[in-house]
Amino acid sequence: MAAISARNLSFKYAGAEKPSMENVSVSIEKGEFVILTGPSGCGKTTLCRCLNGLIPNFYSGDLTGNLEVDGVNVAGKTTAELASHVGFVFQNPENQLFSLSVERDVGFGLENMGVPREEAIERVQWAMRATGIFDLRGKAPYELSGGQQQRAAIAGILAMQPKILVLDEPTSFLDPKSAEEIVAAIAKLSHDIGLTTLLVEHRLDIVSRYADRVIVMDEGKVELDGAPGEVYNDRARLIGVGLPRVTMLFHLLRTEGFDVNNPITVEQASDELRRLLTK
């Protein structure tokens, strides 16, 4: 059974002239690590908002089609009901943290869900260890660096033990080193506990190595869907996807007539270029 299954999903925001999302059909399997990308305004945030019921519960408009998340039909479910199935991490962790200590913040969702105290403590400790912030548990969120805050936000979501994790550009505000660290941590977690992960990102240079699959949206529709090496093609470039620069280099080389593969990481690119130059 698919973790996320959307069929002919369309949505038009109230007052908007045209739909932000049109006939989107995607199926994401359990445990998959998927990148969702596309130009600004392509509908990726709209799709994410459907997954946790923000659409239609908090954004009014016309929603049609069918969406199942973790086997639950989203229609008629509240965002709170969906929170135990889908965990959400946003661009700016400051929007998600508000308590006086990291530990309280991580446990906040559980308190709301009415999880028994003993179990809650155990889950909070596990989540803080899994995200590498256990030693920071007594600190106030504002004392943390951006990367640490994002880890705390992720820990708070993990403590609720969702089956599916959706992250909307979680690295936007982070310096490259913190961004790499946080993405590596997410990828490891996803792999270790079989968490289905949907990562909305523009920074493909940092995230591509972890992706099983990349979905590219444009003008409300799914345009490309496949392994990164297949998806990062000329079509993606024309849509405006910011390919990793090493991938871009190999596009340029193919345009010059060289017979080369389509590497997506620096390591692959180094091997491929060495092969070409020493052939």
Add this chain to the structure above:
Amino acid sequence: MISIQNVTFHYPDGPDVLQGANLEIRDGEFVAIMGENGAGKTTLVKMFNGLLKPDNGTITVDGIDTRKKSVAQLSRDVGLIFQNPDNQLFAETVAQELAFSLRNFGFSEDVIERRVTSILNTLDLERYEKSSPFVLSGGERKRVALAAILVWDPKHVIMDEPTIGQDYLQKDRLRNFIMQLVSQGKTVVIVTHDVEFVAECMPRVVLLSHGKVIGDGSATTILTNSSLVQQASLVLPQISTLMKNLADLGAPSEIIDAYSARDFVVAQMRRKGEARARPLKS
């Protein structure tokens, strides 16, 4: 010219965010200020239009000490575009947002209309003229925030993280737009983490770490210096790492962008082809 001399600054009850920063930005320069989260980048640029004043040291803009002028006075010459557009936008429509400051500066209505139309056009925002800034996507709101400052044509343009949330085509457009500003003689300062964007724009790069300038030079010099880059929590541009990995094959260490890397590969292959062809000729 923006001149920063021995500037220190701390927020109430906090440690020193700037610890004796020194920097000179000449008129018409294009500068990227880079460094780790919390390095003091945003704090520093907030001083350029007087939003923050230094504890010690001085900041002068075109020879005038920022302590001696109001933010409103300084803003006419120093346009600061915030990292988060929501801290800046408030009007009901995009057009009103853009006209607001122009009215405050006392421009006539026909000038206002002309400028608003022109900036909407330049930043590809015409179709949102009558929309509320708040129904736009994050990337679009950022462009509105940029337009709202550029519309009054400040002499020095400071952008805090302009590429966040922007897709590749918009970054390309932003780059062209920056080049246009630079060619008009404006000073452009960007605060950014976006190593790849910088590798393609080639500004002067100032590295800030823990409130001090730790590196200052061309994009090529700074972004290929592994130890400096690491110290500032950045990463090398992908192409730079690739070139370093292939140094034994003669890959030049100063290449940091895909187009120059392509030119290198093409030249190498041509040379190889010629070397191979030579024995056949003889």
